[in-house]
Amino acid sequence: MTATVHWAGELTARSSIVHAGDTRGTATLLRRETIATPQGLELIPLISGNAVRGRLRRIGEELLRDTLELEGTLPLTAAYALRNGGSLHKSGGNPLSGRRRAEIRTLVPQIGVFGCAASGTIIDGCLQVGKAIPHVSETEHITGIESDVSAFDLVQLETYSHTDDLNDHAAPTLDPATVDDTGPADDSNQMRYSIETFPAGTRFSTHFRLDRATDLQIAFFTDILTTFAATGRLGGRLAIGHGLISLDTQTEIVGGWYEPLDWRHHLLDQRADIIDALRELR
Amino acid sequence: MTRPPHSTPTPTNLTTSPTDRWLAALPVLAPLTGPAGTAERLLLCLHYGIDWPNSWVGRYRTTYWSQILPDRVLKSTYRANTLASWWTQVSTDLTSTPRNPAERAETAALLQADSRPVLHILREQTPALLLRVRLVADAVRDQRTAMHPTPAELPGTQAGVDLVSAGRP
Numbered sequence: 523m524t525a526t527v528h529w530a531g532e533l534t535a536r537s538s539i540v541h542a543g544d545t546r547g548t549a550t551l552l553r554r555e556t557i558a559t560p561q562g563l564e565l566i567p568l569i570s571g572n573a574v575r576g577r578l579r580r581i582g583e584e585l586l587r588d589t590l591e592l593e594g595t596l597p598l599t600a601a602y603a604l605r606n607g608g609s610l611h612k613s614g615g616n617p618l619s620g621r622r623r624a625e626i627r628t629l630v631p632q633i634g635v636f637g638c639a640a641s642g643t644i645i646d647g648c649l650q651v652g653k654a655i656p657h658v659s660e661t662e663h664i665t666g667i668e669s670d671v672s673a674f675d676l677v678q679l680e681t682y683s684h685t686d687d688l689n690d691h692a693a694p695t696l697d698p699a700t701v702d703d704t705g706p707a708d709d710s711n712q713m714r715y716s717i718e719t720f721p722a723g724t725r726f727s728t729h730f731r732l733d734r735a736t737d738l739q740i741a742f743f744t745d746i747l748t749t750f751a752a753t754g755r756l757g758g759r760l761a762i763g764h765g766l767i768s769l770d771t772q773t774e775i776v777g778g779w780y781e782p783l784d785w786r787h788h789l790l791d792q793r794a795d796i797i798d799a800l801r802e803l804r
Numbered sequence: 805m806t807r808p809p810h811s812t813p814t815p816t817n818l819t820t821s822p823t824d825r826w827l828a829a830l831p832v833l834a835p836l837t838g839p840a841g842t843a844e845r846l847l848l849c850l851h852y853g854i855d856w857p858n859s860w861v862g863r864y865r866t867t868y869w870s871q872i873l874p875d876r877v878l879k880s881t882y883r884a885n886t887l888a889s890w891w892t893q894v895s896t897d898l899t900s901t902p903r904n905p906a907e908r909a910e911t912a913a914l915l916q917a918d919s920r921p922v923l924h925i926l927r928e929q930t931p932a933l934l935l936r937v938r939l940v941a942d943a944v945r946d947q948r949t950a951m952h953p954t955p956a957e958l959p960g961t962q963a964g965v966d967l968v969s970a971g972r973p
Contacts, residue, residue, distance in 0.1 A: 544877040545877060546879050547872075547875040549875070549879055551879065551882065552882075554882075561863065561920070562920075562924075565882075565927065641867055659916060672885040674881075674883050674884055674885040674889075675883070675889075677882065677883055678883070679879075679883065718879075718882070718883075787889075793816075
């Protein structure tokens with residue numbers, strides 16, 4: 523039996539979020555889309571579903587990897603297919619048959635949920651991920667959330683410096699043979715750059731939907747969402763403090779029904795079959 | 805014999821705004837009207853208010869028209885819901901300040917316009933607007949040079965050719 527389950531989500535930025543779009547000089551701007559508002563067309567920054575989906579995919583891959591102890595067991599194509607969705611390229615041999623694609627979807631929940639590209643074919647998954655739309659006045663008619671904050675007042679520009687301290691007294695001593703004294707004396711790597719971000723505290727509306735998913739896929743994805751909600755990151759520049767988020771969801775069973783399942787025990791019983799199936803991906 | 809009535813010459817520059825005078829230097833290009841006209845005139849005020857000798861912008865003349873000015877005009881529109889907010893950001897960024905009472909008065913008046921359509925045009929048509937501003941600036945400079953040439957700027961002198969070819973804003 524399969525079910526269609528919908529999660530309505532509200533994301534909250536716990537630190538400022540970077541989501542690169544255009545670059546102007548040394549400034550990286552947010553990704554923007556045209557939104558038809560009651561006042562006319564406006565360019566509004568928002569987070570793509572692709573970015574959200576990518577984070578969820580990586581959480582799923584790590585949950586699967588840790589449960590089945592997959593590290594060091596998979597060929598490159600399979601590793602890519604699980605981690606980042608793989609790529610569509612000529613692989614030699616025949617593409618996977620419809621029957622074999624269905625078997626892999628059922629057997630490997632990471633592929634059943636997210637899909638992948640491998641063995642010269644696209645294996646589609648059952649997951650749909652919504653864009654993360656900020657709660658601003660220009661998106662009230664989309665999110666249903668009233669706001670007196672305009673998108674044009676919301677975003678900020680954060681400035682950073684790349685410090686060139688190679689000539690400071692504490693800098694490591696260079697091998698004189700490697701130093702080129704023929705260049706300009708003020709050849710410095712010092713620079714200032716800026717990044718446009720959504721401030722901490724920004725709220726976004728999004729959604730997740732599993733279409734006709736199995737009990738295994740629903741259980742697996744529910745754990746992914748729980749992990750994302752508790753410890754999730756979103757966007758870029760995570761290494762310097764950007765992208766902390768929290769997530770609140772409301773679940774709705776749209777069609778069918780499902781039974782809760784301990785997906786870890788279920789997969790551990792089929793570990794060998796799963797690894798064999800993944801090794802078939804070329 | 806009666807004296808001719810005393811008359812004080814009325815300088816023409818008292819009846820036209822600074823942007824009117826700048827735009828008049830390029831008669832082949834009719835000034836834009838409506839929100840586009842406001843955008844064009846604000847950009848002219850921005851350009852002419854830059855403190856070239858003392859600001860960082862003066863060190864980047866070679867990329868001023870191609871990168872510095874368009875990047876900063878556009879970036880500021882993304883974080884401004886009003887013309888006043890946009891002007892505050894971009895003028896601070898470029899160290900631009902109206903230079904005299906007439907320019908100050910006109911800038912303040914232009915900033916009273918309905919913000920949304922002007923910001924829309926500044927955002928959507930930045931290169932096209934700045935192309936016009938550059939053409940006007942070139943025409944104003946050429947006019948000024950022709951009216952008040954320094955000996956070095958006299959046509960036919962190497963220094964005069966050098967000034968033009970150096971692309972001085």
